[in-house]
Amino acid sequence: MKYPLLLLAxxxxxxxSTATLASYADDRxxxxxxxxxxxxxxxxxxxxxxxxTWTDDGELVWADGTERGKSAIRKAMAGFSQxxxxxxxxxxxxxxxxxxxxxxxVIDVNGxxxxxxxxWFEITNSTPQKDVQLVYFGHYEDELVKQNGHWLFKVRxxxxxxxxxxxxxxxxxxxxxxxx
Numbered sequence: 001m002k003y004p005l006l007l008l009a010x011x012x013x014x015x016x017s018t019a020t021l022a023s024y025a026d027d028r029x030x031x032x033x034x035x036x037x038x039x040x041x042x043x044x045x046x047x048x049x050x051x052x053t054w055t056d057d058g059e060l061v062w063a064d065g066t067e068r069g070k071s072a073i074r075k076a077m078a079g080f081s082q083x084x085x086x087x088x089x090x091x092x093x094x095x096x097x098x099x100x101x102x103x104x105x106v107i108d109v110n111g112x113x114x115x116x117x118x119x120w121f122e123i124t125n126s127t128p129q130k131d132v133q134l135v136y137f138g139h140y141e142d143e144l145v146k147q148n149g150h151w152l153f154k155v156r157x158x159x160x161x162x163x164x165x166x167x168x169x170x171x172x173x174x175x176x177x178x179x180x
Contacts, residue, residue: 055147103118
């Protein structure tokens with residue numbers, strides 16, 4: 001009787017571990033997809049899709065300050081969509097673009113909340129030489145929540161390591177003050 005109970009306990013433990021791993025894998029995949037959808041929507045100027053990635057009370061912390069709530073975030077990011085159409089000359093057959101990329105996701109899920117770190121960079125082919133160049137790079141530190149079964153950004157901190165607001169070091173990335 002002892003061995004069948006041990007076998008049953010082992011099978012149940014494996015099943016629970018498999019279910020936990022599958023749940024984490026699903027959460028991770030959805031969070032990465034959320035970040036990717038956000039980047040593609042920003043590049044295409046699709047503000048409705050950008051805003052669909054946020055909670056109603058979301059907070060965006062970026063080089064231009066801190067925006068609280070969806071309406072403030074939409075207003076602050078409006079230039080991403082409004083500037084696109086205005087920059088296309090009449091009769092144009094092609095148009096230079098910028099593209100954002102996100103990579104190296106570190107995702108920690110804890111129930112219906114998650115924290116992520118990820119690197120990002122932007123490239124453009126809108127240069128006098130008509131070549132491709134790096135425009136900016138940095139990283140995100142995000143807090144997400146799962147609402148109605150889907151992950152959304154609650155807080156998105158955008159660190160642009162190419163601008164004058166860059167830091168000597170980033171504790172969120174595990175960096176230590178190099179001067180100490």
